[in-house]
Amino acid sequence: xxxxxxxxxxxxxxxxxxxxxxxxxxxxxxxxxxxxxxxxxxxxxxxxxxxxxxxxxxxxxxxxxxxxxxxxxxxxxxxxxxxxxxxxxxxxxxxxxxxxxxxxxxxxxxxxxxxxxxxxxxxxxxxxxxxxxxxxxxxxxxxxxxxxxxxxxxxxxxxxxxxxxxxxxxxxxxxxxxxxxxxxxxxxxxxxxxxxxxxxxxxxxxxxxxxxxxxxxxxxxxxxxxxxxxxxxxxxxxxxxxxxxxxxxxxxxxxxxxxxxxxxxxxxxxxxxxxxxxxxxxxxxxxxxxxxxxxxxxxxxxxxxxxxxxxxxxxxxxxxxxxxxxxxxxxxxxxxxxxxxxxxxxxxxxxxxxxxxxxxxxxxxxxxxxxxxxxxxxxxxxxxxxxxxxxxxxxxxxxxxxxxxxxxxxxxxxxxxxxxxxxxx
Amino acid sequence: xxxxxxxxxxxxxxxxxxxxxxxxxxxxxxxxxxxxxxxxxxxxxxxxxxxxxxxxxxxxxxxxxxxxxxxxxxxxxxxxxxxxxxxxxxxxxxxxxxxxxxxxxxxxxxxxxxxxxxxxxxxxxxxxxxxxxxxxxxxxxxxxxxxxxxxxxxxxxxxxxxxxxxxxxxxxxxxxxxxxxxxxxxxxxxxxxxxxxxxxxxxxxxxxxxxxxxxxxxxxxxxxxxxxxxxxxxxxxxxxxxxxxxxxxxxxxxxxx
Numbered sequence: 001x002x003x004x005x006x007x008x009x010x011x012x013x014x015x016x017x018x019x020x021x022x023x024x025x026x027x028x029x030x031x032x033x034x035x036x037x038x039x040x041x042x043x044x045x046x047x048x049x050x051x052x053x054x055x056x057x058x059x060x061x062x063x064x065x066x067x068x069x070x071x072x073x074x075x076x077x078x079x080x081x082x083x084x085x086x087x088x089x090x091x092x093x094x095x096x097x098x099x100x101x102x103x104x105x106x107x108x109x110x111x112x113x114x115x116x117x118x119x120x121x122x123x124x125x126x127x128x129x130x131x132x133x134x135x136x137x138x139x140x141x142x143x144x145x146x147x148x149x150x151x152x153x154x155x156x157x158x159x160x161x162x163x164x165x166x167x168x169x170x171x172x173x174x175x176x177x178x179x180x181x182x183x184x185x186x187x188x189x190x191x192x193x194x195x196x197x198x199x200x201x202x203x204x205x206x207x208x209x210x211x212x213x214x215x216x217x218x219x220x221x222x223x224x225x226x227x228x229x230x231x232x233x234x235x236x237x238x239x240x241x242x243x244x245x246x247x248x249x250x251x252x253x254x255x256x257x258x259x260x261x262x263x264x265x266x267x268x269x270x271x272x273x274x275x276x277x278x279x280x281x282x283x284x285x286x287x288x289x290x291x292x293x294x295x296x297x298x299x300x301x302x303x304x305x306x307x308x309x310x311x312x313x314x315x316x317x318x319x320x321x322x323x324x325x326x327x328x329x330x331x332x333x334x335x336x337x338x339x340x341x342x343x344x345x346x347x348x349x350x351x352x353x354x355x356x357x358x359x360x361x362x363x364x365x366x367x368x369x370x371x372x373x374x375x376x377x378x379x380x381x382x383x384x385x386x387x388x389x390x391x392x393x394x395x396x397x398x399x400x401x402x403x404x405x406x407x408x409x410x411x412x413x414x415x416x417x418x419x420x421x422x423x424x425x
Numbered sequence: 426x427x428x429x430x431x432x433x434x435x436x437x438x439x440x441x442x443x444x445x446x447x448x449x450x451x452x453x454x455x456x457x458x459x460x461x462x463x464x465x466x467x468x469x470x471x472x473x474x475x476x477x478x479x480x481x482x483x484x485x486x487x488x489x490x491x492x493x494x495x496x497x498x499x500x501x502x503x504x505x506x507x508x509x510x511x512x513x514x515x516x517x518x519x520x521x522x523x524x525x526x527x528x529x530x531x532x533x534x535x536x537x538x539x540x541x542x543x544x545x546x547x548x549x550x551x552x553x554x555x556x557x558x559x560x561x562x563x564x565x566x567x568x569x570x571x572x573x574x575x576x577x578x579x580x581x582x583x584x585x586x587x588x589x590x591x592x593x594x595x596x597x598x599x600x601x602x603x604x605x606x607x608x609x610x611x612x613x614x615x616x617x618x619x620x621x622x623x624x625x626x627x628x629x630x631x632x633x634x635x636x637x638x639x640x641x642x643x644x645x646x647x648x649x650x651x652x653x654x655x656x657x658x659x660x661x662x663x664x665x666x667x668x669x670x671x672x673x674x675x676x677x678x679x680x681x682x
Contacts, residue, residue, distance in 0.1 A: 025505065025508065026505075027505075095681075097681065102677070102681070109533055110533075111532060111533045111534050114534075114536070114537075116532070116534070116536075137531060137532075150677075152677055155671065155672060155674075155675045155677070156675070158676075158677065208526065208535070208537075208675075208676040210515070210521070210524060213526075213535075213537050256536075256537045257537070258522055258524070258537070258539050261539055262539060263537055263538050263539050265537075295538060295539070356550065358473070359471055359473070359479075359547070359550040359551070359552075359655060360547075360549070360550030361479070361550070385479075385504075385506070388479060388480060388503070388504040388505075389504070389505065391506070424504070424505035424506055425505055
C-alpha cells in the first residue's frame, strides 16, 4: 500500500510539475452509501469516485500567489449522477499581499463568525441542502466569484470588505415536489447563478486579542435559499410553485474567549429579509439567531463541542388567510418547515464528541443533534489512517423516530451508513 | 563530639552532594534558553510499540517578546491531512493565560482553542503535550536539588520540580518531574515525567544540540512513554537565529500560509 501510494504521489507530482505549479495537493476517494431506514429496507444510495486536485504557485518578484482547484465526482451506481459542470471549478483566485493590505480576486469561500456548525453569520455562498451526511465536507459550501480586500491597521485588527457580483442558488433536490393537499407542484430553479439579483457585499471588522476575539459583521446579499412564488392559493386549483431569490441583510457580532479550561464562542445574528411584515406566503421571515458554542475536554481525553442554537422569528404567522384558509395554512406550514422556521421560536443542541486512539491514527467522533422533539440525530464517525497517504473512513447518519412527513422536507432524513477509502497527497 | 564530627565528614564524603543551588541552576538554565528568535524545520517521527512509524513535518518559528512572552508558530506540511494547518501559540512567563489559535484550511477558519482542548492535550499525536511545549512560570513551581547523577556518561545536576498546588499539577499533567541538567552547559539532557501514582510515565532526552553564543538549542529530542511503549523523536533541521518579523506571529500570517 505504501509503495502504491508513493507511486500515485509521484505521478501526481509529475502532473503538477508539468502544470508549472509550485505546490500540488490531491484528495481522491471512493465511497459507498447504503440506506438502512427500517421502514424502507436496505437500499444502495450512492457510490462516488471523487477527485480534487489543487495547484498553487507564487511569483517571488511581485509576491502574487495563485490557487486553482477543481472537484470531480461521478456516481458509479447511477450513470446520470455526476458533478454539475458548474461545480467543477472550486477555489481559484489570485492573492496579493501589499503592506497592510491583502487582496484576493477570483473564486473563494468566505467564512464569518466563530461557530463551526449552524453558524448564523456564515452567510456567504451556497451549499448542498440535501446531503446524505449533514457534516460532509466534500460537497459543502461552494465558492463564489469575488473581490476581497483586507486591511490590517495593527497586527491584531482586520477590516475586510468582500464584493461578490453574483452568487448561486443552494443545490436542492433536482426533481419537482408534489404537494398533495393543494395539488400544487414545486419546481426548482435550474439556473446555475442567480442573475436577476446581483451584487453582494460583506463588511467585517475582526480583532484577535489576548483575552477575546471579536468580529462585527454586516452583509447585504442575495439569500441562496429560495422563497416561493404561489400564483394561486387554492386547494382546488393546481399550480406550479416557482422559486425566487431575495435580498437579505445580516447584522452580526461574534466573540470567542477562553473560559477556565474551555473555549466559549457566541455568534449573534439579526437577519432582515425582504418580507418585513411577515405577510408574504412562501417568504422567509426575519429572525434573531444566537449560536453558543463551548469547546471543552471531558474526562478520558474526549474533546467535546456543544452548540446551542436559538432562533426567534419576527412576524411569525402573519400571513393573510386569503380566500382559501386551509390551503394558506397548509402551504404556510410547508414553507415554514422548509425554511427551518417551523415555530415562532426554535432551539436545538448539537453535540460533537471526539476521541483519538493510537496517537491520532484512529479518530472517532459522535455527533448528536437534539431538537427538543422525538427527533434525535446521531452521526457516529471513525477514521483510520492506514498510512500517511491512505485512510479509511466510516460512519452513519441515524435519525431516531420516523422521518418527518413534511412534504417539502429538505433532508431525506433517512438512515444511512457509508464507507470511504480516501487518498490524500 | 569527635565521633559526631567524623560521622558528618563521612557523610559529606560519601554523599555526592550538589554544589549548586536551585536558584543558581534555574538562572543558568534560563540563560541557555535565551534565544531571541529561532526557526527551523521539525521532522517528527512517531514510533508505536510494534515499531510502526509515522512522520509529521512542520516549519517552526519562535520569538521572545520582551521578558514575559514567547510566541511560537507551527506550519504543518506533512502528512496531507494536516497540510496547510497552522498553530499560533502566545505563551507568557507571568500569570497571564496562554493563547492558542489554530487555522483550519478546509473551512478557512481561525479558531481560538484552549491548550487543554487539543487532542486530549497531546501535540499532534506525539508524546509531547501542549503543556510540555510552553514555558512554565517558576513562581508556580517548587524545586528540590537531588543528588548529582551521571547519565549516559554525562555529569548532570538533578532537579525535582512539582506544581505548588494540586490544580497546577493537574494543569501540567504530572505529579513531578526530575530534570538532569548537563554540568557543562546546564541544558536539560534528560527529564523524567511521573504520573499521579508517582510512576515513571515519560522520558525526555536531548541527544544533540547546537550552540548560539551562550544559548543552546536542542536539535534531536526524543520523548518515550514508558507505559505505552510509544516514542516520538523530533529532529530540528536547518535551525537559524536570524530575526523573525513580529507580523509572522499573527492570525493574518497564520491564515496566509
